[in-house]
Amino acid sequence: MSETVSITIPAVVPLYPVREIVAFPYMIFPLFLKDEELARFEEMLEDDQLVTLVRPRDEAAPGGIPPFFEVGTLCKVNQIQHLSEGGAKIVLEGVARVRVTEVVEFNHHLQGHCEPIHEFVERSMVSEALVQSLNALLKIALSYGRPLPEDVMKMIDLIDNPARLADLVALYVNLPLDEQQQLLETIDPLERLKKVYMHLTSEVQRLQVKGEVQAEVTKRVGKSQKEYLLREQMKQIQEELGEEDTRAAEMTDLRKKIDAAGMPSEVRKVADKELKRVERINPASPEYTVARTYLDYLAGMPWKNATRDNNDINKAEAVLDEDHYNLKKVKERILEYLAVRTLREKMKGPILCFVGPPGVGKTSLGKSIARALGRKFIRMSLGGMRDEAEIRGHRRTYIGALPGRIIQELYRCGTNNPVFMLDEVDKIGLDFRGDPASALLEVLDPEQNNTFTDHYLDVPFDLSNVMFITTANQLDPVPAALKDRMEVIRLSGYTDEEKEKIAVRYLVPREVEENGLAKNPPAFADEALFKIIRDYTREAGVRNLQRNIASVCRKVAKEITQGKPLRETITPAVVEEFLGPRTFFNEVASEKDRVGVVTGLAWTETGGDIIFVEATRMKGKGELILTGSLGDVMKESARAALSFVRANGAEWGVGETAFADTDIHIHVPAGAIPKDGPSAGITMVIAIVSLLSVRPARRDVAMTGEISLTGRVLAIGGLKEKVLAARRAGVKTVVAPARNRENLEDIPDDVKGEIAFVFVDDVREAVQVVLQPV
Known part of the structure; x- marks a missing residue:
């Protein structure tokens, strides 16, 4: 349903063009005019106060009258309000839509013929x-x-x-x-x-x-404003405390470090990506500290920093001789490395393994090598290490993650070619946290360690320039794969003469200095040093010798502070006065030849030592009794020795009746010390033969060798250490396997001059040398 609305308007109405608004019927709206516009507006108004508002078109028209839109709005002027600042506010009310059919100019004003538009x-x-x-x-x-x-x-x-x-x-x-x-x-x-x-x-x-955008923006802006306010407060607090906001300075400094680090291109990409991430992280966030620490390690690693090697071989040899006495093999190997390094600049660092008893100078030798090469020295102890992460580091996903010790030490060192000593490689542990020895396989392989990847850094680092040196007391506990990657150099114990020279050159001056006797240094007589070496120490190295010299120096210092006369010379009598009764005795020289007691030689991780194998018989059931903390291998050697004697006893006048209703008991004294190994087989054979044939064994003859059931004497290891132990004990003759004859070159000439060597292929030959005739 619709109804029509009719209105009546004059035929001609004043026309006022407006561009800024469109007037609608029944609407009340203001119109602001300036003074000159107000004057024209008031002139064109008539008594009925009606005016048609219409919008002019943009295009121009001929004749001077601008074109207008056909439809406009007839308005009634309700109020004219003059403003204090000039001009006026016209309040208009829309009356009806009109169609302007014609526009004319009258008295300089526009008028329009308007037709009302009838709305329904x-x-x-x-x-x-x-x-x-x-x-x-x-x-x-x-x-x-x-x-x-x-x-x-x-x-x-x-x-x-x-x-x-x-x-x-x-x-x-x-x-x-x-x-x-x-x-x-x-x-x-x-x-x-x-x-x-x-x-x-x-x-x-x-x-x-x-609205959605504004809500998100408001949320973000609110968070940003909160952070901004907190930062401003923090900045104000820092200013009050005299501190400065160093965030920008830190980032600039970190970027400079990254630029100067000389990283490989793939590592530089990782560093740049991480730096951009750090710049976006709030410093108060825990993630900021983690990322910053990672970047510090990346920028601080010695990617290109290396010390210049000392290529003067004569100077390097002088340094090695100055720090260590003898050790010819080790010194020759280092000088060979220097010679090759001089001829070929780019070469992979050697992986050396020093094996020897404690106290022979393995660790201090590493320091001397670093000094001779002109490199920095790093020492890392592997003893008791059980966690693989100690070598490879932790993943950065873990809280408190750090690089492995290899990367940490290189970071602190600041060079990529130090002498890196891995001490006690034979004492690495193994548990649920992994196997550190397996983690070392990559580190100690010159073919792989040029791309060593630590779990924390997660980028490859070149370890091929590092000279790795490992030390061990014995090689048996070292895994075969790790042992295969190292060049083994054995360091044997020192002779008494070598110990005396080491004491004169190194130990005495050091202890005199450390005990405050530098102003009045006492002189140690050679006989006094030999007395300390032979009567108060029995070792392969020189640690106990150093302790005893230090003890003598301390007692001299005590006498000086008490006002007693200075001991200018330390004699054997003074040594006995200060150190008390002798600790070690010459077992061989002080004992007589006895039936069933034979002198053997053993090798331990502390060097060579002598052992005594004692055999006795008693009425029984034909059993073999073994005591003395013997290991499984040593027990098997004892059984093999008894079997050989039972099978070949007739050669020495031992019949089958000697074993009937008889128990044989073999004992190795020092029962609290575990003993193992096959090299005592020859000693047990001779002890049993001596017992059953009632022939005394010469106590000044010591022997070593593994036996077979047919009487063959097999090769053994550690001959030099065993011979030195025999010399310390006063042994005059050493019986050894013939296959070890080549090892005689390792034994010092002064020792060979004091000891006679008998090399045998068969145990029967040893019986003739050791047992006295009936």
């Missing part, structure tokens, strides 16, 4: 639905922050005329002027309502998107 009121279900939807959209727009005056909202709720509602909504939703003009020219109220509804729908969608 549409009332239908469609119009009602559109009105309700429009109201709902307006409220949604209002919820998203679209400001509408309260009286406008009340007016919208009260309006039931769709045409008037469309005009009112179009005015307050800020449509573009061209679209407002199109709505003004739309006569059909239902069509006009549809256009306003479409415009408002688009506006609501835009407001929704804008």
Whole structure:
């Protein structure tokens, strides 16, 4: 249903062009004019105070009168209010839509022939639905922050005329002027309502998107503002405390370090990526500290830093001789390395393994090698290490992660070619945390360690320039794969003469200095030093010798502080006075030849030593009794020895009846000390033969060798250490396997001059040498 609304207007109405607004019927709106515009406006008004507002078109027209849109709004002037600052505010009220059919100029003013546009009121279900939807959209727009005056909202709720509602909504939703003009020219109220509804729908969608964006922005800005305020507060606190915000300076300094580190290209990419990430992290975040520490390690690693090697072989030899006495093999190997290094600049560092008893100078030799080469020295103890991460480091995903000891020590050292000593490689442990020895396989392999990857750094680092030196007391506990990667150099014990020279050159001056006797140094007589070596120490190295010399020096210092006369010379009598009764005796020289007691030679991780094998018999059931903390291998040697004697006893006058109803007991004294190994086999054979044939064994003859059931004497190891132990004990003759004859070259000439060597292939030959005739 529709009804027509009719109005009556004058035929000619003053025409006033406006560009900034589009006037709608029934709307009240202000118009601001300057003084000159106000004068013209007041002149053209007539008594009825009506004026038609119309928008001019953009294009020009001939004749001087600008073209206008056909449809305008007839308005009534309600009020003219003059403003104090000049000009006036005109309050207008829209009356009706009009169509301007002709524009003329009269008394310098524009007038228009206007025809009223008869509007009709549409009332239908469609119009009602559109009105309700429009109201709902307006409220949604209002919820998203679209400001509408309260009286406008009340007016919208009260309006039931769709045409008037469309005009009112179009005015307050800020449509573009061209679209407002199109709505003004739309006569059909239902069509006009549809256009306003479409415009408002688009506006609501835009407001929704804008609201979501604004909410996210507000959230982020709120967080940023909070961080900004906290940083400003922190900055203020730092300023009050006299500190400065060093974040930017730290990042600049870190970038300079990365630039100067000389990293390989693939490592540099990782560092740059991590640096960009650090710059975005809040310094208060725990992640910042983790990333910063990682970058510090990357930038601080000696990627290109290396010390210059001392290629003067004569000077290097002088340094080695100055620090250590003898040790010819080790010194020759180092000088060979220097010679090759001189001829070929780029070469892989050797992997050396010093094997020898404690106290022979393995660790101190590493320091001397570093000094001779002109390199820095790093020492790392592997004794008791059980965690693989000690070598390879931890993943950075763990809290408190750190690089492995290899990378940490190189980081502290600052060069990529130090002498790196891995001490006590034979004492690495193994448990659920991994096997450190297996982790060393890559470190100690010249073919692999040029791309060693620590779990923490997670980038390859070149270890091929590092000179690795490992030390061990014995090689048996070292895994075969690790042993295969190292060049083994054995360091045997020292002779008494070598110990005396070491004491004169190194130990006595050091202890005199450390015990405050430098101003009045006492002189140690050679006989006094030999007495300490032979009567108060029995070792392969010189540690106990140093302790005893230190003890003598301390007692001299005590006498000086008590005002007693200075002991200018330390004699054997003074040594006995200071150190008390002798600790070790010459077992061989002090004992007589006895039946069933034979002198043997053994090798331990502390060097060579002599052992005594004692055999006795008693009535029994033909059993073999073994005591003395013997290991499984040594027990098997004893059984093999008994079997050989039973099978070949007739050669020495021992019949089968000697074993009937008889138990044989073999004992190795010092029962609290575990003993093992096959090299005592020959000693046990001779002890049993001596017992059963009742022939005394010469105590000044010591022997070593493994036996077979046929009587063959097999080769053994550690001959030099055993011979030195025999000399210390006063042995005059050493019986050894013939296959060890080549090892005689390792034994010092002065020792060979004091001891006679008998090399045998068969145990029967040894029996003739050791046992006295009946």
